Amino acid sequence: MNKTDRMLAIVIELQRKGVLRAEDLAAKFETSIRTIYRDMQALSEAGVPIAGAPGTGYSLMEGYFLPPVSFTVEEAVALLIGADFVGMKLDAEYGVKARSSQEKIEAILPEKVREEAERIRSVIRLLDVGESGTRGREKETFEQLRQAILRKRKVRFRYAKNVPDPDESRHSERTADPYGLVHTHGVWMLVAFCWLRQDIRHFRLSRISGLVILDESFNIDPGFRLPTYRPADDRNVTVRIWVDPAIADRVLESDNFYMESFEPGDQGWLATFRVRRMEDLLQWTLGWGAAVRVLEPEALRERVREEIGKMFERC
Known part of the structure; x- marks a missing residue:
């Protein structure tokens, strides 16, 4: 990063953060503290208060705002496509804001940059899955949870668990303190303190129904921060599966969440899961x-045989 770009970035960072030490800025821009001192002197001489x-x-004097900055084609495309994603994946209110943001970005772009950005966007497409059925309910749930999180209000809902035992109830009533929303592997998850389990739990929005925002407020645990939060890894069962080379590409493209490795093996490929x-x-x-074969554990091999037997009986 050259000096001019760095000085502009420093002003933007101060405008965003409010107050920053020279040490913070030096670490941010990977330069020396002495260089930051010189940059600050140059900015002051250029009239930046x-x-x-x-x-x-350091801080910017109250009332100072950086004039609008120009975007490169790549930056403009990133922002416009990002707004497309927000409009598709978040609730209706943010969809409106996303479209409004796109119009404002396009309005300030120079004509050549705008035309080139539009040309690039024309060959990149985000496919939505539609508004009906589960997707519509998910967006409604998302909007309710977003409001509950911002207002720090407890929620109550009915949750459908992924329970393999047919004798165990799949549905349960939950009261929770909603901490945040996370989009991972194509699905939205609620991270919340569950009063039933007395611990932080994760809930797929597609399995939540009957959501109600309660009047009771809550306080987030002082030690919890969503950007750095990582759930405990309780995946303790290792599964190894042989895969026929004919479907190896399709298995790899399936991007299974549990897959740890996918390597060439004896006359095929070896997929390892946890x-x-x-x-x-x-x-x-x-x-x-028949294109895959469970190698271990033996208990899973037995379950596969059992399921195939049930399927054969119903044919």
């Missing part, structure tokens, strides 16, 4: 038919 307080850091319970892979394995 920077205030510095020993032991506190799961919480064998049933997490049962339907996935059956779906490939």
Whole structure:
């Protein structure tokens, strides 16, 4: 990054963060503290109203705003496609805001940049799955949860668990403190403190129904931060499956969440998974038919045989 770009980036960073120390800026832009001092002096001489307080850091004087900056074609495309994603994946209110943002971005782009950005966007397409059925309910659930999170209100809902035992109830009533929403592997998850389990749990929005925002407020655990939160890894069951080379590409493209490795093996490919319970892979394995073979554990091999036997009886 050259000096001019760095100085502009420093002003943007100060505008975003408010107060920053020279050490913070040096770490951010991977340069020396002495260089940051020189940049601050150059910005002041250029008329940027920077205030510095020993032991506190630098800040922009109140009321100062950076004039609109120009975007490269790549930056414009990233923002416009990002707005497309927000409009598709978030609730209706953010969909409207996303379209409004796109119009404002397009309005300030120079004509040549706008035309080139539009040309690139014309060959990149995000496919939505539609608004009917589960997708429509998910968006409604998302909007309710977003409001509950911002207002710090408890929620109550009915949750459908992925339970392999037919004798065990799949549905349960939950009261939870909603901490945040996470989009992973194509699905939205609610991270929340569950009062039934007395611990932080994850809930797929597609399995939530009857959501109600309660009047009771909650406080997030002081030690919890969503950007750095990582759930405990409780996937203790290792599964190894032989895969016919004819479907190796399709198996790899399936991007199974539990897959740890996919390597060439004896006359085929070896897929290794880590799961919480064998049933997490049962339907996935059956779906490939005779093109896959469970190597271990033996208990999963037995479950596959059992399911095939049931299927044969019903044919």
